Amino acid sequence: MEKKEDKLKDIISHAKEYGFVFPSSEIYDGLAAIYDYGQLGSELKNNIKTYWWKAMTQMHENIVGIDAAIFMHPDTWKASGHVDAFNDPLIDNKDSKKRYRADVLVEDHIEKIRQKIEKEVAKGQKRFGDDFDEVQFKATNPNVLRNVAKIEEIENRMRESLEKEDLVAFKQLIDDLEIACPVSGSKNWTEVRQFNLMFATELGSVAGDSSKIYLRPETAQGIFVNFLNVQKTGRMKIPFGIAQIGKAFRNEIVARQFIFRMREFEQMEMQFFVRPGEEMKWYEYWKEQRTKWHLALGLGEKNYRHHDHIKLAHYANAASDIEFNFPMGFKELEGIHSRTDFDLKQHEELSGKKLRYFDPEINENYIPYVVETSVGLDRMFLSVLSASYHEEKLSDGSERVVMNIPPALAPYKVAVMPLTKKDGLPEKAREIIDTLKFDFNCQYDEKDSIGKRYRRQDAIGTPYSVTVDHQTLEDNTVTIRDRDTMEQERVNIDVLHRIIDEKVSLRKLLTA
Template identity: 65%
Template sequence: MSKQTDDLFKSVVSHAKEYGFVFPSSEIYDGLSAVYDYGQLGAELKNNLKTYWWKSMVQLNENIVGIDSAIFMHPSVWKASGHVDGFSDPMIDNKDSKKRYRADQLIEDKIERYQKDGKDDKAAALQTDLDTALNNDDLPRLKEIIEEHNIVCPISGTKNWTDVRQFNLMFATQMGAMADGAEQVYLRPETAQGIFVNFLNVQKTGRMKIPFGIAQIGKAFRNEVIARQFIIRMREFEQMEMQYFVRPGTEMEWYNKWKETRLKWHLALGFNADNYRYHDHVKLAHYANAAVDIEYNFPFGFKEVEGIHSRTDFDLKQHQEFSGKKLQYFDTEINQNYVPYVIETSIGLDRLFLTLLCNALVHEDLSTEERTDARVVLKFPAPLAPVKAAILPLTKKDGLPEKAREIMAQLKLDHNVQYDEKDSIGKRYRRQDAIGTPICITVDHQTLEDNTLTIRHRDSMLQERIAVADLEKFVADLVSWSPMLKQLI
């Protein structure tokens, strides 16, 4: 990471804390590694991102419905899914620093360094070696690669490594009033299995016909040993997933369709298309016959924000075998019974949140020949902004606060708005810029005379005068979801 990109990332992290978006969890107790709390503005932004995903996934698609399954599930679910036996990362310890690392990530970091140093041939060869070792589950080879390329511990600077071992990422706990006889259960490491075990419930009660999808937003938990890069990799995180059930033999057609559809969804946020790329998986999960990541170019490089996977019929067949219940669909069009194949779209809400912050945070130099000036602004798409409008009386007297409060009462029925009368109007504008509020509504003495207001726009800083009678429609049009959603139809 260059100093410029490092500074940008530090700026995003500090801005998120300073303005109430993200706080370290349990901070008064010095925090808890890889766990974060979303503050008052962060909670609003997260909810708006969920709304955008839910509207585009469920509301726009007649054949996709949403559920909300429990975090705790029967232990056999995770045995059937393969998580009990195979949900692991290759870990390696440095004997001097006593720190543990993911072996593949150490090697990936080395590949990035080779690329930055212009050693593309070395980078390509190392990537091939890594892919081969991962595909073969060759843990000794991973250690050999680390030693061959002189990869050192970032803390101790030494190469005193242990062997590479697999580490299961699931959190286990006990369910029951007494320790004796309590049943071991797991905090779910993904939300997808809650969809699969409810496949028949949804299909029958919703009278769903293939192809159809089931969507869900929910928390997942992974005991990540290596937690880094702020909210990119956390132990408690939120997923937005959709499982799309299709007729066997048509899965690649639907896989390609959802691959294109999901990238289109990200670009509708207004981000630069150059900051996105597809990354096809070389090593496929045990359940998949195709997989691709949509990656975003964060200040620290390209990282996955969403995965699209062709999961075949693995999950439903496994649950059918372990539960003894048939999980099949009778297709009247071809007069045939079968276990459907599945296309999955899975997006990390926390990573999407960080994508939005990184893309929206702008430092603007507003200096002129007469004076030096600058501002920090979050240029969120208006529907996603945590606060939709700020109502600002020009002064604290002459009936202006009363009029401003009247307007506030009118708008807060439909929108999250703020009232602010402290400091100069310029300072109040800057405060709203910093939290991404699309417009500021200024109530002044002219408002009392002709019932008009000044609208100051965040991005352009231009101002216009409108009638109070037109304000509700003006704000509703500004923050409407329709322009974003129409890009997806």
């Protein structure tokens, strides 16, 4: 566990040092759970967006994209259920004056019990050595069984109180477990109350004329309210999809784990409109398609798993998460949901406008069902950083930090380096950049020894480094170095474009 936490710290530190991610407003000591993407981070982020957008729209004739406004009519959020039901249970400690999510306090308590189980297992392993049978040990050891029963009882009580919205019972659970404030160590808690996660503001500059509106907590509703606009203007036939990339805002009580959970974040969502009764076929189709999209990046199949929801949201009849093995463990990366006709039906009722589709094939008017794919862009970014960051010991005893970012997503595709700053080598290097820069993001690098420059490019994930030396001026050849293998090859300048393109083209990912 400690090793994983250390890896997250290393990634955060590396991301700041090399210009991937900065704490927001850092000169004013930052703002909790808000981050800025630096010069390399914004390039990587844009490349992830491009990969998603092309895979969704360019590769599918029946999916188009929109860009809806962040501000929406407040009734939008009444219809979607966010005004009444978008809440987290909140509790304050009277002594430390710190605010917590009540369910997170209980989950952290459960995690401590889980760690006791792991300690028992480790002791058993030490005692029995090669003869140790972990499954049998967990099924028979009295300490393990007692702790498993404790966890089950706590989870059942928490689930029951949340489902019934019984906040008194939730507070009683916290009291019974004797949970103390991590800061003050005190058990002096307020009552548990519901906290709406939407940021509210006012539209209009004159008090009295202004009305309360919200920063959108998700991007999906911008798609639903534009369903008919897109369908009619694009002459779309069901099944069809609408894709969108955009910012969303949630006033998280406890936002943590770097860019995994932020108050301002970006989503890449696609709502796929289908005939009622055909939603499960398309749900399975999109589960498979989205898994393929992730695996094409080559971040390691073992880093992904599916988690099908047992308890479904009020609007869904099926839901599954693609989880990724982050430094904090397996967490949700993307959700695939069968949302039924809930959203369009709600908007039709509250707006009084018909949101139906006439299907000429079956001669019927109906509200379509929706299958949603929704991936957090910031989480996607963190998954790439986590899987790409490696500290390697080399055969000569030296070490390097390398970011094995999928080449198509790398901020810079190639670095061009003159061996020295004289004899016409810088001019030749810039000449090479001038032929490559129309298709690839290039970096010119002439500072420090060539070895240090290679290390620097490894650390920012540049797939190729090209060195211009005195021989280049004689025969038009350069040395090209591969980031991952560190192998170097002498090639003619004329074939550089083809070599780089073969490795970094998005086509490779899109056809995988």
